[in-house]
Amino acid sequence: MISIAQPLISDQEIEEVVKVLKSGFIAQGPKVAEFEEKFAEYIGTEYAVATSSGTTALHLALLSLGLKKHDEVITTPFSFAATANSILYTGAKPVFVDINPQTYNLDPYKIEEAITEKTKAIMPVHLYGQPAEMDSINQIAEKYDLKIIEDAAQAHGAIYKDRMAGSLGDIACFSFYPTKNMTTSEGGMITTNNSKLADTARILRAHGETERYTHTILGYNFRMTDIAAAIGLVQLKRLNNFNNSRIKNAKYLTTHINEICGITPPFVADQVKHVFHQYTIKVENGKRDKLKDYLTEREIGTGIHYPKTIYNQILYQNLGIKGNCIQADKAANEVLSIPVHPGLNTDDLKEIIAALKEASEKILK
Numbered sequence: 001m002i003s004i005a006q007p008l009i010s011d012q013e014i015e016e017v018v019k020v021l022k023s024g025f026i027a028q029g030p031k032v033a034e035f036e037e038k039f040a041e042y043i044g045t046e047y048a049v050a051t052s053s054g055t056t057a058l059h060l061a062l063l064s065l066g067l068k069k070h071d072e073v074i075t076t077p078f079s080f081a082a083t084a085n086s087i088l089y090t091g092a093k094p095v096f097v098d099i100n101p102q103t104y105n106l107d108p109y110k111i112e113e114a115i116t117e118k119t120k121a122i123m124p125v126h127l128y129g130q131p132a133e134m135d136s137i138n139q140i141a142e143k144y145d146l147k148i149i150e151d152a153a154q155a156h157g158a159i160y161k162d163r164m165a166g167s168l169g170d171i172a173c174f175s176f177y178p179t180k181n182m183t184t185s186e187g188g189m190i191t192t193n194n195s196k197l198a199d200t201a202r203i204l205r206a207h208g209e210t211e212r213y214t215h216t217i218l219g220y221n222f223r224m225t226d227i228a229a230a231i232g233l234v235q236l237k238r239l240n241n242f243n244n245s246r247i248k249n250a251k252y253l254t255t256h257i258n259e260i261c262g263i264t265p266p267f268v269a270d271q272v273k274h275v276f277h278q279y280t281i282k283v284e285n286g287k288r289d290k291l292k293d294y295l296t297e298r299e300i301g302t303g304i305h306y307p308k309t310i311y312n313q314i315l316y317q318n319l320g321i322k323g324n325c326i327q328a329d330k331a332a333n334e335v336l337s338i339p340v341h342p343g344l345n346t347d348d349l350k351e352i353i354a355a356l357k358e359a360s361e362k363i364l365k
């Protein structure tokens with residue numbers, strides 16, 4: 001079986017975890033502080049705040065910005081549910097704007113018509129590892145005095161016009177879930193250049209404590225452990241190599257898929273470094289699920305990211321939060337992610353292409 005994702009854990013991560021386990025500091029301690037410092041340095045922001053997951057990072061980022069009931073946040077419906085769920089946690093309402101059908105990222109040309117007097121922020125997602133169109137989004141945010149939260153959960157090391165994803169808005173969030181470009185097992189990180197936002201996030205992360213046993217605001221326990229940070233520190237050093245392998249694998253796949261009928265390879269925008277968290281092909285004419293089944297039979301792992309727009313999830317329908325995003329709904333029926341991770345070897349890549357060629361002959365024509 002060629003898996004769709006595979007965390008690459010070496011002896012180094014294992015040794016560092018063992019050191020932490022023997023140190024006595026196994027909750028949040030010096031390793032978390034070191035990981036925050038190194039991650040901020042890598043992204044090019046002043047501050048980084050480690051959290052227990054990407055979801056808790058988003059939740060804290062939104063709370064730090066002061067989001068609350070009756071506020072609205074503009075976001076994409078074509079993402080993992082955590083993106084919009086984090087808006088719900090604060091009591092605010094996600095307002096869904098359609099995507100660009102080429103990049104699958106938030107379409108900046110559709111944002112302005114969704115702005116109301118309740119709109120407080122825009123949350124673009126750098127989907128599959130490709131940065132959203134941040135210049136246009138930043139211009140709109142400036143014009144209407146809105147905050148920007150980047151959901152960079154899938155974009156560690158991605159670049160938009162010489163700047164790293166995670167340094168392109170007011171505050172950004174990463175996930176270190178095992179399928180991501182780097183992992184800490186579970187874990188997340190907030191990055192920002194705003195000291196107030198970073199301080200608030202730190203206080204909220206630990207029960208609103210401004211001093212030991214002085215609880216000033218309602219906070220949470222969203223801390224990362226030193227065990228997770230020890231893994232993260234090693235993974236961060238390996239991240240550029242991981243991303244280079246993803247990009248190389250993607251290049252190989254695209255070169256061959258360009259010659260296969262019925263399958264469209266991913267589009268890469270100008271002036272971005274796409275780090276291929278996912279390599280997602282487009283299969284039109286209702287044949288996506290057939291291709292998925294074919295690849296499963298050939299023992300090639302696939303994923304549908306995502307089979308439903310968020311507003312079509314039962315939760316959102318029950319809440320009466322609607323959306324009308326034609327491109328996103330179309331994409332949900334056409335996208336298929338195939339393996340691109342750095343654990344693939346040349347034989348795996350050849351096998352994937354051979355299977356796609358066969359499928360094209362047999363079922364896509």
Ligand SMILES: Cc1ncc(COP(=O)(O)O)c(C=O)c1O
Nearest residue numbers: 053054055080082083153175177
């Ligand atoms: C776009 C996006 N946002 C948020 C998250 C949430 O991250 P986590 O699973 O670490 O909570 C994920 C990952 O799963 C994601 O892909």
